[in-house]
Amino acid sequence: MLINSIALLSVLGWTSAQATSAAHPPPKPTSSTEQCQPYSAPIVQEILPNFPPIWEPATIVEGDTTAQNKFDEIKQVLPSYIKPKGTHDGDFSAVKYDPADPDCWFTRSKCTQPKVEGLSEDLATLPEPNTWGLGFDDGPNCTHQTFMSYMKENNLTASLFYIGSNVLNWPYEAQQGREDGHELCSHTWSHHYMTSFDDEGAFAELYYSIQAIKQVTGVTPTCWRPPFGDIDDRIRMIAEGLGLRTALWEYDTNDWKLAMADTTPEDVRKNYDEVFDAAKAGEFDDHGTIVLTHEITGETMDMFMEMYPKIRENFEYVVPLSAATNTTNLYVEEDAEDGKVFSDYVYDVYGSYVQGPSSTNNDYHPQPTATGWEGPLATVANPTVAEVEAATPTKDQASEGDADVGGEGGSGGDNGSESDAKNNTNTKPDGKTRISNFHPEWNNNNSNNDGSSEDSAAVASIAKPLLTSSALLLVITTVLSS
Numbered sequence: 001m002l003i004n005s006i007a008l009l010s011v012l013g014w015t016s017a018q019a020t021s022a023a024h025p026p027p028k029p030t031s032s033t034e035q036c037q038p039y040s041a042p043i044v045q046e047i048l049p050n051f052p053p054i055w056e057p058a059t060i061v062e063g064d065t066t067a068q069n070k071f072d073e074i075k076q077v078l079p080s081y082i083k084p085k086g087t088h089d090g091d092f093s094a095v096k097y098d099p100a101d102p103d104c105w106f107t108r109s110k111c112t113q114p115k116v117e118g119l120s121e122d123l124a125t126l127p128e129p130n131t132w133g134l135g136f137d138d139g140p141n142c143t144h145q146t147f148m149s150y151m152k153e154n155n156l157t158a159s160l161f162y163i164g165s166n167v168l169n170w171p172y173e174a175q176q177g178r179e180d181g182h183e184l185c186s187h188t189w190s191h192h193y194m195t196s197f198d199d200e201g202a203f204a205e206l207y208y209s210i211q212a213i214k215q216v217t218g219v220t221p222t223c224w225r226p227p228f229g230d231i232d233d234r235i236r237m238i239a240e241g242l243g244l245r246t247a248l249w250e251y252d253t254n255d256w257k258l259a260m261a262d263t264t265p266e267d268v269r270k271n272y273d274e275v276f277d278a279a280k281a282g283e284f285d286d287h288g289t290i291v292l293t294h295e296i297t298g299e300t301m302d303m304f305m306e307m308y309p310k311i312r313e314n315f316e317y318v319v320p321l322s323a324a325t326n327t328t329n330l331y332v333e334e335d336a337e338d339g340k341v342f343s344d345y346v347y348d349v350y351g352s353y354v355q356g357p358s359s360t361n362n363d364y365h366p367q368p369t370a371t372g373w374e375g376p377l378a379t380v381a382n383p384t385v386a387e388v389e390a391a392t393p394t395k396d397q398a399s400e401g402d403a404d405v406g407g408e409g410g411s412g413g414d415n416g417s418e419s420d421a422k423n424n425t426n427t428k429p430d431g432k433t434r435i436s437n438f439h440p441e442w443n444n445n446n447s448n449n450d451g452s453s454e455d456s457a458a459v460a461s462i463a464k465p466l467l468t469s470s471a472l473l474l475v476i477t478t479v480l481s482s
C-alpha cells in the first residue's frame with residue numbers, strides 16, 4: 001500500500017519492509033541476485049517496533065517520549081512563516097512561492113545560503129582547489145560488494161548518505177560501510193521531499209534515520225543530505241537541532257536515472273564529462289566541488305567505477321566531505337574514531353604535503369547559531385547521544401561549538417586566515433583552546449594530537465561481533481505490501 005504512492009521508489013522497483021520467518025546462516029553471496037536476497041538480522045528484529053514502518057513517511061512513534069521531547073524542544077524555535085510545500089512525492093505545482101525566495105528553498109533557487117540569520121551555509125562547493133567531494137546517496141544497496149571492494153583497493157573514503165529504511169533492510173551492508181571506514185551520514189527515513197512534511201514529520205524523517213544508523217552501526221551521524229536536495233530554512237533548523245550538517249552538491253551526474261527507460265549510460269557519461277570539461281577549463285583551480293553520485297543500483301556504482309580513472313585525471317584529490325571541511329568529529333560518540341583534516345587526509349592517501357588548517361570543525365554538532373549562541377536552539381542542539389541513545393554525556397559536550405560546514409569562518413576569531421595556521425590552536429566561545437590534529441612536521445610543535453585520529457581499530461570492533469557471532473539469520477519472506 002505504501003510503495004504505490006511513492007513515485008521514485010516504484011520506478012526503481014524498491015521493495016517494502018521485510019518480515020520474517022525460517023533460518024539460515026549468514027550468506028557470503030557473490031552474485032547480485034544472491035546478495036539481494038532479503039534477510040532479517042536479529043538486531044533489526046529487536047528494534048523494529050521502535051521505528052516507523054519502513055519506507056513510509058515517518059511520524060513520531062507512539063510512546064516514544066524521547067523523540068517527542070526532543071521534537072518539542074526543537075519546535076519552539078521553528079519559524080512559523082515557513083509552511084510545508086507540495087506533496088511527499090515532490091508535486092509542487094500548487095505551491096505559490098515568492099520569487100524572492102524567502103525560505104532559501106534549494107529546489108526552487110539552488111539557494112545554499114540560509115536566510116535565517118545564524119544558520120550554517122550548506123556545503124555544495126569546497127574550499128580546496130582541484131578536489132572532488134565524494135559522496136554516495138541512497139545506500140546501503142544490497143549489490144554494493146564490488147563497489148565497496150573497489151573503493152578499498154583505490155584508497156577511497158566516501159561520505160555515504162544512508163536511507164534509514166535501507167539500513168534496517170540491509171543492516172550488514174550498512175555495517176560494512178562503517179567497517180570500511182567511510183563516513184556515514186543520514187539521507188532521511190523514507191526518502192521523500194522534506195519540505196512537504198509538517199514539522200513533526202520532518203523531524204521524524206531525520207530522527208529515525210539517525211537512530212537506524214546508530215542502532216545498526218553503533219555511531220550517530222553528524223551530517224545529512226536532503227533527498228532531491230529539497231530543503232528550506234525550516235528543514236535546516238530541524239536538522240541543526242538534531243546536530244546534522246547539511247550537504248548538497250554543485251554538479252549532478254543524474255546517474256540514478258539509469259533506472260529509467262529513457263536514460264542511457266551515454267547520457268550519464270555526458271553528465272560526468274561536463275564536470276571534467278569544467279575542470280579542464282580551470283573551474284576548480286581555486287575551489288573544489290561536490291558531485292552528486294549514487295549507491296542506489298549496481299548500474300550507478302558501475303558507472304562511478306568506470307569514471308573514476310577520469311576523475312583522477314581531472315582532479316588532484318578525491319576526499320570525503322569531512323576531510324574536505326576539516327571536520328574531525330565524524331560521529332557524536334566520543335569513542336568513535338575521528339575524521340581527518342584535509343592536510344592529514346591527502347598526506348595519508350596521496351603523500352601530499354599541504355598547509356594544515358588554522359582550525360578544525362570538531363565540535364559534536366553544528367553550532368546552534370540559529371537563535372544565537374545563548375538562544376533556545378543552543379539548548380536544543382545538545383549531545384544527541386545523551387538524549388537519543390541514553391549514553392553518558394562526555395566532558396566536552398556541553399561547551400564545544402565551532403562548526404562551520406560552509407567553509408567560511410569557522411576559525412574561532414582569526415578570520416580563517418591561513419597565515420595564522422602556524423599557531424594550530426583556536427579559541428572557543430567558551431574560552432577553551434582546542435588543538436587541531438594536523439601534521440606536526442610542517443606545522444609547529446604544539447600540535448598535541450590526542451592520538452585518536454587514526455584509530456581505526458574502534459571501527460572494526462563494532463561491526464564484527466554482529467557479523468560473525470549471530471548464529472542464525474531469520475530469512476525473510478518478503479512481504480510486498482503494494
Ligand SMILES: *[C@@H]1O[C@H](CO)[C@@H](O)[C@H](O)[C@H]1NC(C)=O
Pocket residue numbers: 153154155
Ligand atoms: C593505496 O594505499 C596503499 C598504502 O598506502 C598503497 O600501497 C597503494 O598503492 C594505494 N593504492 C592506490 C590505488 O592508490
Ligand SMILES: *[C@@H]1O[C@H](CO)[C@@H](O)[C@H](O)[C@H]1NC(C)=O
Pocket residue numbers: 012013014015032036141142143166296297298299
Ligand atoms: C539495489 O541495486 C539493485 C541492483 O541494481 C536493484 O535491483 C535494487 O532495486 C537496489 N535496491 C534498492 C533498495 O535501491
Ligand SMILES: *[C@@H]1O[C@H](CO)[C@@H](O)[C@H](O)[C@H]1NC(C)=O
Pocket residue numbers: 127128324325326341342343354355356357358359404405406407408410
Ligand atoms: C581546511 O584546511 C585547509 C588547510 O589544510 C584550508 O585550506 C581549508 O580552508 C580548510 N577548510 C575549512 C572548511 O575550514
Ligand SMILES: *[C@@H]1O[C@H](CO)[C@@H](O)[C@H](O)[C@H]1NC(C)=O
Pocket residue numbers: 413414415
Ligand atoms: C577579520 O576581518 C574583519 C573584516 O575583514 C577585520 O575588520 C578584522 O580586523 C579581522 N580580524 C582579525 C582577527 O583578523
Ligand SMILES: *[C@@H]1O[C@H](CO)[C@@H](O)[C@H](O)[C@H]1NC(C)=O
Pocket residue numbers: 420423425
Ligand atoms: C600563538 O599562540 C600563542 C599562545 O599560545 C600566542 O602568544 C601567539 O601570539 C600566537 N601566535 C599567533 C601568530 O597567533
Ligand SMILES: *[C@@H]1O[C@H](CO)[C@@H](O)[C@H](O)[C@H]1NC(C)=O
Pocket residue numbers: 440441444445
Ligand atoms: C618538537 O618538539 C620536540 C620536543 O618537544 C622536539 O624534539 C622536536 O624537534 C620539535 N619538532 C619541531 C618540528 O620543532
Ligand SMILES: [Zn+2]
Pocket residue numbers: 137138187191227228
Ligand atoms: Zn536520494
